[in-house]
Amino acid sequence: MKKKSIAIDMDGVLADTEYQYLSYYEKETGKKLLKTVFHNVPELEVLPDGLVYKYLHTPGFFRDLPVMEGAVEAVKALQEQYEVYIVSAAMEFPLSLYEKKEWLAEHFPFIHWHNIIFCGDKSIIDTDFMIDDYCKNLDFCKGKPILFTAGHNASVTHHQRANNWKEVLQLLL
Structure with a gap:
């Protein structure tokens, strides 16, 4: 069958990916955010200045998830x-x-x-x-x-x- x-x-x-976005953000800005920032927010809009989109185009982002x-x-x-x-x-x-x-x-x-x-x-x-x-x-x-x-x-x-x-x-x- x-x-x-x-x-x-x-x-x-x-x-x-949520963990990875927050990890990259903390490394870049020194600011630690909690996963609650994603609650009912479109993924691409969670971080300021288009950073989510930037991270998606950063070599290693997907490899190290x-x-x-x-x-x-x-x-x-x-x-x-x-x-x-x-x-x-x-x-x-x-x-x-x-x-x-x-x-x-x-x-x-x-x-x-x-x-x-x-x-x-x-x-x-x-x-x-x-x-x-x-x-x-x-x-x-x-x-x-x-x-x-x-x-x-x-x-x-x-x-x-x-x-x-x-x-x-x-x-x-």
Whole structure:
């Protein structure tokens, strides 16, 4: 029997971009901010003077992202029952392509390269489930969307939500 499929986003789902933005900001300005600054604020607007956008274009930003707690173990568990694809809209940030590939090789070496999809628009993805932190990707999901909690999506109510990887496993296993 064919396994059901899951598309899993990278940034904000497997990789902790919020932590990375705050870390870069503190190194640059000397000011420490808490993750609460992301609450209901569009990600690109969280830091002043377009710094989020600057960091997204900084070499090493994507390569050194911390892994979300529980992500590695959860993806391994999901692979036992599902065909798992890692899907990232990486085309907007050309530096990210190689860095994301290297990041996945380090942290998720058990994901075959055939199951890694770097694209510009996730509406082309046709899986049974999609886990993402952005509604712009989930609103067009052909399968069942699962919204992974992030500060910027705190007030979103029109998708089933998972606050962490433990909750993802409770929903899907």
